[in-house]
Amino acid sequence: MSDFPDLPPFPDDVPTVPLLVIDYQLIKDGDQGETDKLWEAATKLGFWYLKNHGLDDEAERMFQMGAETMALPLEEKLRFEQGDTGKSFGYKAQGANAVDESGQRDSVEFINVAADDARAFPGVAHRTYPRPVHARMADTVVPWTRGAAAVNAAVLAVFDARLGLAPGTLAARHDPAQHSGSESRVIRKPPTPEMRPEQAALGAHTDFGSLSFLVNRLGGLQVYPPGADGWCYVKPLPGHAICNIGDALALFSGGILRSNLHRVVAPPGAQAAYTRWSLVFFTRPADGVPLRALAEHSSKIAAAVAAAPDPARWASRETAGEWYARRTRNQRVNNRTGPETWRASRGTEHVDDTVGAGVVGVAA
Ligand SMILES: O=C(O)CCC(=O)C(=O)O
Numbered sequence: 001m002s003d004f005p006d007l008p009p010f011p012d013d014v015p016t017v018p019l020l021v022i023d024y025q026l027i028k029d030g031d032q033g034e035t036d037k038l039w040e041a042a043t044k045l046g047f048w049y050l051k052n053h054g055l056d057d058e059a060e061r062m063f064q065m066g067a068e069t070m071a072l073p074l075e076e077k078l079r080f081e082q083g084d085t086g087k088s089f090g091y092k093a094q095g096a097n098a099v100d101e102s103g104q105r106d107s108v109e110f111i112n113v114a115a116d117d118a119r120a121f122p123g124v125a126h127r128t129y130p131r132p133v134h135a136r137m138a139d140t141v142v143p144w145t146r147g148a149a150a151v152n153a154a155v156l157a158v159f160d161a162r163l164g165l166a167p168g169t170l171a172a173r174h175d176p177a178q179h180s181g182s183e184s185r186v187i188r189k190p191p192t193p194e195m196r197p198e199q200a201a202l203g204a205h206t207d208f209g210s211l212s213f214l215v216n217r218l219g220g221l222q223v224y225p226p227g228a229d230g231w232c233y234v235k236p237l238p239g240h241a242i243c244n245i246g247d248a249l250a251l252f253s254g255g256i257l258r259s260n261l262h263r264v265v266a267p268p269g270a271q272a273a274y275t276r277w278s279l280v281f282f283t284r285p286a287d288g289v290p291l292r293a294l295a296e297h298s299s300k301i302a303a304a305v306a307a308a309p310d311p312a313r314w315a316s317r318e319t320a321g322e323w324y325a326r327r328t329r330n331q332r333v334n335n336r337t338g339p340e341t342w343r344a345s346r347g348t349e350h351v352d353d354t355v356g357a358g359v360v361g362v363a364a
C-alpha cells in the first residue's frame with residue numbers, strides 16, 4: 001500500500017534517514033519534551049518532520065497553482081525567467097542551474113514567488129509572475145505564505161530561548177516590513193529515464209536562508225547525515241512537512257544549529273516513472289542583515305564560536321541579501337566560466353568537517 005493514493009509506494013530497500021517527528025501543536029503550546037526534541041533535531045541533523053502544522057489544504061492549492069503554471073507554453077514561462085543577476089523570484093527553466101563543479105545542468109523547473117510580493121498583493125514588491133500565480137495569489141499564495149511564515153516564526157522563537165538570545169532577537173532579523181529573499185517554490189521534475197540513479201536533479205547544497213518548510217509526495221530528497229558514508233533518502237509521509245535549518249541560522253548561532261547538505265535525485269524504484277512535485281517555503285533574513293554569529297547577544301553562541309576550530313567561519317562579510325544573490329547568480333549556467341563559478345555559489349557546505357569533499361560537488 002502506498003502512503004499516497006495514485007502513486008507507487010516508496011521502496012523499502014533504499015537507505016533512509018529516520019527524521020525525528022515534531023508535533024507543531026505541542027511546540028505552540030510550549031511543551032518541554034517537544035521543544036527538547038526539536039532542539040535535538042535542529043542541532044544534530046538540522047532536518048525533522050513536522051506534523052499538525054495545519055497547512056495541508058494550503059499546500060494542495062499551491063501544487064495546483066504550480067501545475068497550472070508549469071503547463072504554460074515554455075515561451076510564456078520564459079517571459080518570467082528569474083534571469084542571471086542573482087534574483088531567484090520568478091520562473092527558473094530546467095537546466096538553467098549547474099548541479100556541480102563540472103557545470104552539469106539541473107533537471108528541475110521552479111516557480112518562485114517572493115513572500116514580499118504575496119504580502120504586497122495586489123501591489124507589487126519585486127516583480128510580476130505568470131498568470132496562474134496572479135489568479136491564485138489571494139486564495140492560494142497569500143494564505144500559504146502567511147501560514148508557512150507563521151510556522152517558521154514559531155520555530156525561530158523556540159531557537160531564541162535555546163540559544164540564550166533575548167525573546168524576539170531572531171524575529172527582528174526577519175522583519176516582514178523589510179524586503180527579504182523569503183519565497184515560496186514549486187518544483188517540477190519530469191521523469192528522466194536517461195538519468196543515473198546517483199545523478200543529481202538538484203545539486204548538493206545547504207539552504208541559503210534560515211528555515212525551510214518542505215512538502216513532498218515522491219521520494220528523491222536525500223540528506224548526507226554527519227559522519228555517514230553515503231546519501232540517505234527522506235521518505236515523504238502524508239501530513240508531515242520536512243523542515244530544515246539553512247545557512248543563515250547556522251551562521252547566527254555560531255554553528256550550534258546545523259545547516260545540513262542535501263540534494264534531489266530521481267525518485268527511487270517504481271516512483272521514477274512519475275513527475276515529482278515539491279513545495280517549499282523558505283524563510284530568509286531581511287536583505288540588510290549581516291550574516292555572522294550573534295556572539296555579543298548570547299554567551300552560549302560566544303562560547304560556540306570560541307570553541308570552533310576556525311572561528312572566522314561563523315563570520316561572513318556579507319549581508320543576507322548579498323549572500324543569497326551571490327549563491328543564486330553563481331549557480332546559473334549562463335554565468336559559468338569554470339569550476340570557480342560553482343565554488344563561488346557555495347554557502348556553508350565546505351565548513352562541514354564530517355562530509356567528504358567529493359559529495360559537495362567539488363572534486364577532492
Ligand atoms: O524538492 C525537494 O525535496 C528539496 C528541494 C530543495 O532542497 C530546495 O529547493 O532547496
Ligand SMILES: [Fe+2]
Pocket residue numbers: 205206207262
Ligand atoms: Fe534545499
